[in-house]
Amino acid sequence: MNATFANDLFRQSIQDYHLTDDVDTPVNNPYSTNDIAFLLYQKNWIDTVQWHLEDIIRSPTIRPDELVGVKRRIDLSNQDRTDTVEQMDGWFYEQYRGIVPKPGARLNSETPAWLLDRMSILQLKIYHFREQVERPSVTDEHRQKAQQKLAVLLEQETDLAQCFDELLEDIRNGNRYMKVYRQMKMYNDPTLNPVLYSEAK
Structure with a gap:
């Protein structure tokens, strides 16, 4: 297990999603559920769908x-992302x-999986900025700005x-060494979110 292995899986998930480019396409995870590859693919698929949901929600013509x-859906996706x-x-x-x-070993504040979370989203940024660089209908200025940002993203990669x-x-x-701290999010829990438990009375 290393960064190359993870990034290759993230790219595979992104490519697979864009075969249909549809947020309603069900995930078809090709890996065994007891394999870390399954979780990596699943994590990126969640990120990829959410990326496109974030695009959709910003449409000026979207109905209320x-x-x-x-x-x-984005709220549920965020919970799925955290759980994964x-x-x-x-x-x-x-x-x-x-x-x-x-003796003297240091605790790392960022766990391996939360670092992978950043790497997964970074692969999405790289994919979509590369799209902008190759987009035929844009100006040279647009393409150059996208290329400059892509170069920074590749350095971050x-x-x-x-x-x-x-x-x-x-x-x-x-x-x-690492510790696993659960996120303990409250807003989706009907026993912890005051709006939800007040309405349940």
């Missing part, structure tokens, strides 16, 4: 009822639970990949 429906990241971190925790941290691989290496060597 449609807007509410899309906003609720936590499953990924559970996988990493199991992989490394037998490693005894060295290299940097994040290095950070991810170094983090896993440090954990394996006992120089850093």
Whole structure:
């Protein structure tokens, strides 16, 4: 498991989504459910659908009822995203639970899965800025600006990949260790969100 493996899966998911480019296309995850590849593919698919929902909701012609429906889909997607990241971190925790941290080992504030979350979204940015660079109907100025931003994103891709691989290496060597903190989001829980539990009375 390394950054190259993860980024390749993210790109595969993005390419698969764009075969239909439809937010209602059901995910067809080609990997076994007990494989980290399954979670990586699933995570990026969620991100990719949500990326396009965020585009849809900004349409100036969207009807109010449609807007509410899309906003609720985005809220559910955010919960799915968080749940999937936590499953990924559970996988990493199991992989490394037998490693005894060295004296002086440092706790890393960002877990491997939350770093992968950033890498997944970065692959979406790269894909869509590359689309803008290759878009035939735009001006040269538009294309140049998109190319400049794409260059920055590609630099970030290299940097994040290095950070991810170094983090896993440090954990394996006992120089850093991870903890899994659940997000404990309240707004989707009918027993914790005051609006929801007040309306349930």
